[in-house]
Amino acid sequence: MNPVVAIIGSAEADRAYTPPVRDPEGAAEAAAALGAELAIQGCHIVVYSSGPEYLERDVVRGYVGSGRAAPGSILVRGRYGKDVGFEEVHRNPALFSVVPESTDDWEVAYYRSLLTADGLLLVGGGRSTFIAGLIGLSRRIAIAPVAAFGGGAEKVWHRLSGEREVATEEEVALLSRPWQPGAAQPVVAALLAQVRRVSEREQASRVAERTASRRTMAGLVTALVLLLLTLATVPLAYAAPTGGWQTIAVLVAAPLLASVWGAIVRNAYDGNGNWLRAAALGSAAGVIAFLLFVAAQLSTNPDLLAGDKARQLVFFVLAIGFIGGFTSEVVYGKLRDQDVTQTSVLPPAGGR
Known part of the structure; x- marks a missing residue:
């Protein structure tokens, strides 16, 4: 050229x-x-x-x-x-x-x-x-x-x-x-050196854009697969025996999948390409939010997981897991401020 x-x-x-x-x-x-x-x-x-x-x-x-x-x-x-x-x-x-x-x-x-x-x-x-x-x-x-x-x-x-x-x-x-x-030769040589430098930068930028586009596509496909897996936990929860370990396993898997799904969706929304980091942080935030929610429920109903109502929790934990993964930075911010721990349904000491 x-x-x-x-x-x-x-x-x-x-x-x-x-x-x-x-x-x-x-x-x-x-x-x-x-x-x-x-x-x-x-x-x-x-x-x-x-x-x-x-x-x-x-x-x-x-x-x-x-x-x-x-x-x-x-x-x-x-x-x-x-x-x-x-x-x-x-x-x-x-x-x-x-x-x-x-x-x-x-x-x-x-x-x-x-x-x-x-x-x-x-x-x-x-x-x-x-x-x-x-x-x-x-x-x-x-x-x-x-x-x-x-x-x-x-x-x-x-x-x-x-x-x-x-x-x-x-x-x-x-x-x-x-x-x-x-003097003409070095002047033109300097100009052409700049032309090559600009061309190399533009080529590198195009390669980076294509790489980012492929990562985004891969992330969106992964998010779609996780969405299907997350929704599949609903019929699995109702197919599992009442009060059995299978129900508990589905109840744990549902928010974990939902939190990873939410984290990857947020990552794609922000245009960030670090999917693994987003998945790790999102899953941790979603699981923490799920555990705190379940702990708050068990404090008022200790037999919750043993009865038929355990499978009904799957709808709540799916939403909590997704929100926790999608807003993981908010969850971690609340943890640093010790704000997220106020999930108990009991009033604070001295309250009414």
């Missing part, structure tokens, strides 16, 4: 820039050298105007003059019927891919294309160059502001120096050096 680099900048001798543009003729030659190096490195470029006031013309001159330009590798995003007067178009039309903008407002094509470029190369320039650099910094894409010639590119370099998101310290220092013969 060929990186797409947007070319932005100007260096007019009779125009006021802030900060001032230094050595306009040197900036034009630097732009041509950068264009040649971009072609050698296999980059595609985006240019906006063939006007003499912009450095795109010099970049295209060097890009085509390198002899390494590929067909369709120069994307021209200009106004319809304008901005396409590059001399090289007539000699090498196959190298150009012209996408005219229907409106006469050049900013539309200019700013829209920045959202699709892999990197920005800035040399000189005024306010629009500075804004383009800020857009690149905010999007955390590869950006190479050549500070040596001043202008908006130098202002962007100052921002890049203080807000390094993609460029390394060495690359930022490289972009501040005075221009000299052979």
Whole structure:
């Protein structure tokens, strides 16, 4: 995949820039050298105007003059019927891919294309160059502001120096050096290193998203299975012999399954991928809530588990187990405050 680099900048001798543009003729030659190096490195470029006031013309001159330009590798995003007067178009039309903008407002094509470029190369320039650099910094894409010639590119370099998101310290220092013969190669190399870094980060982010999506799907399937198992404890409780150990076993298994089910549902709701931790904490909270509930019932009815009413408790413990697992952090908070222990139906000492 060929990186797409947007070319932005100007260096007019009779125009006021802030900060001032230094050595306009040197900036034009630097732009041509950068264009040649971009072609050698296999980059595609985006240019906006063939006007003499912009450095795109010099970049295209060097890009085509390198002899390494590929067909369709120069994307021209200009106004319809304008901005396409590059001399090289007539000699090498196959190298150009012209996408005219229907409106006469050049900013539309200019700013829209920045959202699709892999990197920005800035040399000189005024306010629009500075804004383009800020857009690149905010999007955390590869950006190479050549500070040596001043202008908006130098202002962007100052921002890049203080807000390094993609460029390394060495690359930022490289972009501040005075221009000299052979400087185009390390500048383009620094830009492409940033492009690769951004691509690797995006790839890692996509892999992480796919992994998280698979974990979420697995968690939801597990929650569905646990739901079915939890509901199955209701008929099992009524099928078990009255007062037998089977009823007690079902009564214990029901809140345990329900609490794990609730914890995994909460985990999926929060978007957390640590299912095992959620299941462990949720099951513990659900079982604690279940034990406290049963203990409170036995304090007033000691023979509860021996009679037919034990199986009726399954409906209550299912709800308690699910709520305990779903709100495990609340349960643990109450335990730390010793609040959850007030479950007895008896009034406190001295009360009525």
